[in-house]
Amino acid sequence: MSAPATARSAPTATSTPTSVATSARRGRTLDWRVRFAALSVIWGFSFLLIKVGTEGYAPFHVALGRVLSGALALLGVLLVRREPLPRGRRTWAHLTVSALLLNTVPFSLFAFAEQSIPSSLAGICNATSPLWGMVLSLVALSEDRPTRRRFAGLGLGFLGVLTVLGAWQGFSGVDARGAAFALLASLCYPIGWIYVRRTLAGTPGSPVAMTAAQLMVSTLQLLLVSVLFTSAPAGFPLWPTLAVITLGALGTGTALQMQYGLVAEIGPTTAQMVTYFVPVIATTAGVLVLGEQLHWNTPVGAAVVLAGAALTQARPSSGTKPA
Secondary structure, three states: OOOOOOOOOOOOOOOOOOOOHHHHOOOOOOOHHHHHHHHHHHHHHHHHHHHHHHOOOOHHHHHHHHHHHHHHHHHHHHHHHOOOOOOOHHHHHHHHHHHHHHHHHHHHHHHHHOOOOOHHHHHHHHOOHHHHHHHHHHHHOOOOOOOHHHHHHHHHHHHHHHHHHOHHHOOOOOOHHHHHHHHHHHHHHHHHHHHHHHHOOOOOOOHHHHHHHHHHHHHHHHHHHHHHHOOOOOOOOHHHHHHHHHHHHHHHHHHHHHHHHHHHHHOHHHHHHHHHOHHHHHHHHHHHOOOOOOOOHHHHHHHHHHHHHHHHOOOOOOOOOOO
8 A cells, every 4th residue: 555654744645643753763673675675565465465355355344354453463563562552532533534534435445446446456546646645735735835847747647547547448448436446545545644744743652553543443433334334244265364364464554664664764755665666566466466457558557657646746955865
């Protein structure tokens, strides 16, 4: 999924509401390049795991299993570290909204989307989050000023989306509903992060504790939705079950800790470059593992989307080098 960011910069995806300084100092045993590559692979394979999960479970169940596994993984980390969950009604109220926007809704939408579109297409749609983020930040965040480069990146990015979807042939061969769900899921992330920046920036608590709490709230939300709108699963098929557990524990739980350390060690700009590798890996995994078809417009459009996203994230040079 899209990489999380600090509370001061708009991310391109998944779900932590606070700064990363606390976890930065915890056990760096591997070179950051190794962790960067591992994170790219984990999030790139997330879309394949969603696809496998939907073969045995309803979309809401896939999302529920994902956040539950992720919450349990992070709660285990908190138990080992003896760190408490965040406190305060205000904090938990804001976490309820951020859980809805950053976990419950997008995770459900991606699961629904992958019932009818390839996992590779879902991964490419996920890469549009920086494009949506730029549009929203220009309206909601006064510190983000438009530039010609960023506007060019926005236009280029959406041209790439049209290329991926095959707009010149009337979107033939692409399920419009599934693609719309995936794009809406990608839109949820910048909306959620704008909310986080306005309400939870500077809130006491480690990133792991805040994210664990957020995933706990999302678990309750999805449990309620599943009870109301989905019948209980008839069984627990092996591969879909393993896929959902891995998706949550590894991709939604463990991977976030890796990202926190990367952001603090090499800076958010470099760390968030992982976003640009995710669709490449998602496409490769879909083709090689699931046997999904790949037409020329998919990789070409994906490259255009990523180029546009990179331009929208560009900032004016300050004349100094990052630490």
